[in-house]
Amino acid sequence: MSTRYADFKLLIVDDHAHNLFTLRTLIANHLDVTVLEACSGQEAINLTHAHPDIDLIILDVQMPDMDGFQTASLLKLRKRTRDIPIIFLTAAFKSEEFQRRGFAVGAADYLLKPIEDDQLINKISTYFRLIEKERELNRTLELKVAERTRELAEARQYLANILSHxxxxxxxxxxxxxxxxxxxxxxxxxxxxxxxxxxxxxxxxxxxxxxxxxxxxxxxxxxxxxxxxxxxxxxxxxxxxxxxxxxxxxxxxxxxxxxxxxxxxxxxxxxxxxxxxxxxx
Incomplete structure (x- = not known):
């Protein structure tokens, strides 16, 4: 049974079509979420411009031309993408070296290849729950700010009426x-x-x-x-x-x-x- 995250958008980035297919199928079997795909770092950056509402990025480290570190560095430079959490995918034998570099460029988390299905789904679900809580807090704050703004406007109008009359x-x-x-x-x-x-x-x-x-x-x-x-x-x-x-x-x-x-x-x-x-x- 899929967990519903219909309001969320996930970008997966890998230069191998087979890996993208595997990730997309695994995610679709467990999560009701919109999945976008990119087969290069540049395509990933282009997609973030076309879809400013991307919530989470799963990014392969080892890609030609522009690797995962370079892609993440460029994403972190831009205001609209700097706060999107990035989960890096890397081969186990490179994990220690790559993790240091990844966290240095702003990685939120790491997953090792070959991917364990439950671990991947749990990671994604955890981030979506955190984002969901943050959104709820923001909505609550916005409502409080709007209510306070209305109260202040009413108070100002009340005082203005007193002064006028x-x-x-x-x-x-x-x-x-x-x-x-x-x-x-x-x-x-x-x-x-x-x-x-x-x-x-x-x-x-x-x-x-x-x-x-x-x-x-x-x-x-x-x-x-x-x-x-x-x-x-x-x-x-x-x-x-x-x-x-x-x-x-x-x-x-x-x-x-x-x-x-x-x-x-x-x-x-x-x-x-x-x-x-x-x-x-």
């Missing part, structure tokens, strides 16, 4: 105060496009009471953020593109990297236009 203005700054990200509410409030705001200094669009020059407060911000991690409910003003000053309630939060250094400053502003400030006694 939140009523407060959001500005994310570099540690030096340059704007790196904004949301639609911030752009509407300030009257700038996203492209205009990116790279601008926070001092170009923001001022607090007591600021004597634009951007002078960044040093104070950083010192406070390093100490506390956040500054909230600060009364300040946004400077719109048309130079209007709009009262805002402002908060700032520091995001730190693995080394404990500030990597981003998150600023959230609530438009306080129309709100009346009640002075406490």
């Amino acid at each position: 939140m009523g407060e203005a959001l500005l994310v700054l570099e540690p030096d105060g340059r704007i790196k990200l904004t949301n639609p509410a911030a752009r509407r409030l300030l009257g700038y496009s996203e492209a205009d705001l990116l790279g601008m200094s926070i001092g170009d669009v923001f001022e607090e009471d007591g600021d004597e020059q634009a951007g002078a407060f960044m040093g104070t911000w950083l010192e406070a953020l390093i100490r506390t991690g956040a500054l909230s409910k600060i009364e300040a003003r946004f400077i719109a593109r048309d130079e209007r000053r709009m009262p805002i309630l402002f908060s700032r939060t520091a995001v730190k990297d693995a080394a404990g250094q500030i990597s981003d400053i998150i600023c959230i502003a609530k438009d306080m236009t129309g709100y009346t400030r009640i002075e406490s006694d």
